Amino acid sequence: MIATLDDLDVEGTTVGVRVDVNSPIDDDDTLADDARLRAHVDTLAELLERGGRVAVLAHQGRPGGDEFVSLESHAERLSELLGQPVDYVDATFTDAAREAVRDLEDGDCVVLENTRFYSEEYMEFEPERAARTHLVEGLEPVLDVYVNDAFAAAHRSQPSLVGLPTVLPSYAGRVMESELDVLGSIEETGEPRVYVLGGAKVSDSIDVAWSVLEKGLADHVLTAGVVGNVFLIADGVDLGDASSDFIYDQGYWDEIDRAADLLDAYGDRIALPRDVAVDRDGGRHELGVNALPPGDGESAMDIGGSTLEYYRRILADAETVILNGPAGVFEDDRFETGTRRLYDAATDVPTSIVGGGDTASALRQLGVEGFSHVSTGGGAALRMLTAEPLPAVTALENAPERPAADD
Numbered sequence: 001m002i003a004t005l006d007d008l009d010v011e012g013t014t015v016g017v018r019v020d021v022n023s024p025i026d027d028d029d030t031l032a033d034d035a036r037l038r039a040h041v042d043t044l045a046e047l048l049e050r051g052g053r054v055a056v057l058a059h060q061g062r063p064g065g066d067e068f069v070s071l072e073s074h075a076e077r078l079s080e081l082l083g084q085p086v087d088y089v090d091a092t093f094t095d096a097a098r099e100a101v102r103d104l105e106d107g108d109c110v111v112l113e114n115t116r117f118y119s120e121e122y123m124e125f126e127p128e129r130a131a132r133t134h135l136v137e138g139l140e141p142v143l144d145v146y147v148n149d150a151f152a153a154a155h156r157s158q159p160s161l162v163g164l165p166t167v168l169p170s171y172a173g174r175v176m177e178s179e180l181d182v183l184g185s186i187e188e189t190g191e192p193r194v195y196v197l198g199g200a201k202v203s204d205s206i207d208v209a210w211s212v213l214e215k216g217l218a219d220h221v222l223t224a225g226v227v228g229n230v231f232l233i234a235d236g237v238d239l240g241d242a243s244s245d246f247i248y249d250q251g252y253w254d255e256i257d258r259a260a261d262l263l264d265a266y267g268d269r270i271a272l273p274r275d276v277a278v279d280r281d282g283g284r285h286e287l288g289v290n291a292l293p294p295g296d297g298e299s300a301m302d303i304g305g306s307t308l309e310y311y312r313r314i315l316a317d318a319e320t321v322i323l324n325g326p327a328g329v330f331e332d333d334r335f336e337t338g339t340r341r342l343y344d345a346a347t348d349v350p351t352s353i354v355g356g357g358d359t360a361s362a363l364r365q366l367g368v369e370g371f372s373h374v375s376t377g378g379g380a381a382l383r384m385l386t387a388e389p390l391p392a393v394t395a396l397e398n399a400p401e402r403p404a405a406d407d
């Protein structure tokens with residue numbers, strides 16, 4: 001049983017709050033999109049209003065990547081969103097960080113530095129070992145309790161996610177609570193249940209497809225994006241050199257065999273694109289699968305109109321739809337149609353659940369609204385849909401005894 005903020009006596013308590021504000025970053029190393037910050041405002045505002053002393057922990061980017069930057073601009077934006085001063089300290093668990101946490105008064109908030117600036121935080125550990133890392137040993141003495149609101153990172157077994165809840169009384173924040181509530185009760189949603197798997201995380205999507213087909217959770221799996229292209233090749237369609245090279249370069253060549261095995265086992269419940277859109281003479285050109293391969297250098301960038309009609313007919317009968325990943329290269333105006341129209345059709349299904357960072361940003365960019373639930377997580381949501389435990393959630397379940405909250 002995971003405790004929530006309802007179980008926490010917040011006033012005067014120093015709370016380490018792990019959030020996931022991993023966001024797109026501009027060329028000047030500042031925040032380019034605040035959607036993930038907005039998601040955590042309710043949790044943080046509630047803790048502050050209830051008199052908590054809040055130390056925010058988060059990662060940004062991956063070591064060596066362009067988006068591996070400090071959390072200073074995140075703190076500035078958080079201050080605007082919360083409508084109160086938010087301090088930032090350029091350290092995570094050193095003396096400077098601990099002093100900033102000890103100095104907090106009731107209702108104060110400080111953002112600590114990007115946890116991944118410390119190498120241990122980019123490694124995966126068993127919780128007991130994670131509890132002996134520098135980050136956890138440094139912060140544990142200055143924190144009273146730990147709150148995990150970082151659902152989008154809950155599939156990572158990293159110190160700030162599994163080590164802190166091993167040593168501190170721990171609670172799920174409001175984002176974590178609502179994600180677990182919705183994604184943890186997929187089996188109770190109405191049927192027919194349709195999974196739409198698009199985007200570029202091919203191996204994760206094939207794992208999900210296996211799992212939901214095997215468990216009888218999915219009546220139909222509709223494929224799109226790079227996932228759809230891999231299934232087409234697995235089905236014997238010649239998508240041409242450009243798409244094949246892309247799939248090879250992304251390291252997904254072995255996935256073609258897995259997709260073929262899946263088609264052998266459950267082909268009657270897996271829908272493949274009937275046409276694709278390619279870039280021809282600088283414009284969008286649609287080709288039925290019978291007309292493939294495309295011309296030299298042409299790559300399948302989106303699903304076409306007849307696929308959309310086919311998928312819309314399946315969605316029209318669905319009671320539940322779960323979608324992950326764009327249907328095409330939505331960042332390019334010529335290839336956003338598939339994503340916009342497919343996701344738009346999904347909003348008419350009584351229960352519609354969407355996951356994925358790029359998917360959420362595609363929906364915002366394309367102005368598609370009206371889903372029952374838009375998850376903050378990509379990989380975490382996919383993992384949950386396969387009914388695999390999330391290490392950070394397991395760590396919350398196993399957290400030490402907590403004091404009872406005052407009513």
Ligand SMILES: Nc1ncnc2c1ncn2[C@@H]1O[C@H](COP(=O)(O)OP(=O)(O)O)[C@@H](O)[C@H]1O
Binds near residue numbers: 198226327
């Ligand atoms: N046919 C395609 N060819 C190349 N890239 C594609 C295609 N369809 C979708 N994509 C790309 O997939 C990316 C998003 O996939 P993914 O990371 O799996 O989504 P999410 O973050 O929502 O889980 C986008 O950058 C999009 O351009």
Ligand SMILES: O=C(OP(=O)(O)O)[C@H](O)COP(=O)(O)O
Binds near residue numbers: 356357380
């Ligand atoms: O953005 C995230 O995951 P997502 O791309 O699956 O939504 C999380 O912040 C986890 O980041 P990571 O995949 O670098 O560990």
